[in-house]
Amino acid sequence: MQIYADNAATTSLSPKVLEAMTPYLTEIYGNPSSLYRIGAAAKEAVEESREKIASLIGAKNGSEIFFTSGGSEADNWAIKGVCRILKEKGKNHIITTKFEHHAVLHVCESLQKEGFEVTYLDVYENGIVKPEDVKNAIKDTTALVTIMYANNEIGTIQPIAEIGKICREAGVLFHTDAVQAMGNVPINVQEECIDLLSLTGHKFHGPKGCGALYIRLGTRIKSLIEGGAQERSRRAGTENVAGIVGLAKALELAISTMEERKEKLTKMRNRLITGLLQIERSRLNGDRESRLPGNINMCFEGIEGESLLLMLDIKGVSASSGSACTSGSLDPSHVLLSLGLPHEIAHGSLRLSFSDANTEEEIDYLLKIIPETVEYLRSFSPLWDKIKSEEK
Numbered sequence: 307m308q309i310y311a312d313n314a315a316t317t318s319l320s321p322k323v324l325e326a327m328t329p330y331l332t333e334i335y336g337n338p339s340s341l342y343r344i345g346a347a348a349k350e351a352v353e354e355s356r357e358k359i360a361s362l363i364g365a366k367n368g369s370e371i372f373f374t375s376g377g378s379e380a381d382n383w384a385i386k387g388v389c390r391i392l393k394e395k396g397k398n399h400i401i402t403t404k405f406e407h408h409a410v411l412h413v414c415e416s417l418q419k420e421g422f423e424v425t426y427l428d429v430y431e432n433g434i435v436k437p438e439d440v441k442n443a444i445k446d447t448t449a450l451v452t453i454m455y456a457n458n459e460i461g462t463i464q465p466i467a468e469i470g471k472i473c474r475e476a477g478v479l480f481h482t483d484a485v486q487a488m489g490n491v492p493i494n495v496q497e498e499c500i501d502l503l504s505l506t507g508h509k510f511h512g513p514k515g516c517g518a519l520y521i522r523l524g525t526r527i528k529s530l531i532e533g534g535a536q537e538r539s540r541r542a543g544t545e546n547v548a549g550i551v552g553l554a555k556a557l558e559l560a561i562s563t564m565e566e567r568k569e570k571l572t573k574m575r576n577r578l579i580t581g582l583l584q585i586e587r588s589r590l591n592g593d594r595e596s597r598l599p600g601n602i603n604m605c606f607e608g609i610e611g612e613s614l615l616l617m618l619d620i621k622g623v624s625a626s627s628g629s630a631c632t633s634g635s636l637d638p639s640h641v642l643l644s645l646g647l648p649h650e651i652a653h654g655s656l657r658l659s660f661s662d663a664n665t666e667e668e669i670d671y672l673l674k675i676i677p678e679t680v681e682y683l684r685s686f687s688p689l690w691d692k693i694k695s696e697e698k
């Protein structure tokens with residue numbers, strides 16, 4: 307059996323999305339900035355996609371949507387673009403959390419080198435930020451609050467509307483990296499007082515290399531990519547027309563199927579969690595309720611996450627130990643450490659993330675092979691022997 311259970315890293319391209327994109331990869335190849343007909347047709351497709359995305363996320367209109375090369379660029383642009391302008395007004399403080407994606411954390415670290423002060427909020431054992439902590443951290447010099455909508459490793463969903471309200475009342479700009487949440491959770495930028503929001507297509511069955519940044523009308527922001535006058539002179543570069551069309555189509559499909567998918571995935575996920583928690587010395591990371599429907603993240607004491615992944619791969623399962631960006635390094639995930647887990651435990655983590663394509667039969671198979679594999683790895687683990695001898 308082949309099981310793809312790494313949808314938090316990326317998803318398959320939906321056939322319907324590919325179909326919508328194909329004309330823009332073949333006949334309609336004109337440059338949207340040109341005046342002849344195949345250029346105009348491309349431009350029209352870009353503008354229709356922009357309006358579609360705006361209405362799907364509750365923006366006022368398409369003028370608030372800017373296309374980017376994906377989530378990382380949107381995060382970089384939102385944070386650097388806003389902070390570098392506000393610094394000129396003496397605002398040099400950023401509030402974020404300890405468990406952001408590296409596309410946010412590394413940007414904050416590089417801004418620290420430019421003289422910014424950064425507050426990294428705690429996310430507690432359940433992986434959820436406390437809105438009152440945001441309120442208490444805001445000061446006169448705060449330029450931006452940037453907090454992710456849902457975490458990419460443990461799937462926990464943050465109280466974004468409450469945080470947005472606090473920021474709006476304090477007159478501080480609020481950015482959210484909604485890459486994981488988009489298409490899985492209802493999002494409305496106006497109702498939730500969001501000023502900037504990052505999203506990317508490949509996390510909801512759209513193409514890779516195309517995303518967007520929502521920028522609320524009137525928000526001052528510096529360009530990140532300078533050059534031509536595309537994206538109303540704020541983001542240069544010939545538009546990824548097919549990607550943009552695919553992005554809008556994928557988002558439309560994700561949102562229109564969100565409720566039924568949520569129901570199906572939550573049921574599958576809970577059955578798997580309950581089953582895997584039967585394994586001795588296992589734990590679920592992150593809140594059980596406030597989490598993405600398709601996300602499971604667990605630790606099994608006494609084993610290495612990497613070994614577990616390799617064994618599962620041999621058995622046909624594609625999973626992850628956490629973030630795709632950190633695999634290859636043997637450091638435990640910063641997300642798991644932010645929950646207060648000790649290094650030894652954080653090492654034995656497994657993330658399974660599901661999509662519509664996964665089935666109950668696959669869950670049955672996982673419930674069979676994961677406990678077997680954990681037991682096998684523990685059978686020659688000195689760490690496990692130590693744990694067991696300390697129990698006595």
Ligand SMILES: *Cc1c(COP(=O)(O)O)cnc(C)c1O
Nearest residue numbers: 376377378407409458485486506
């Ligand atoms: C995947 C991901 C990103 C990066 O998006 P890309 O389109 O791959 O650049 C950023 N933030 C989160 C939370 C993600 O899961």
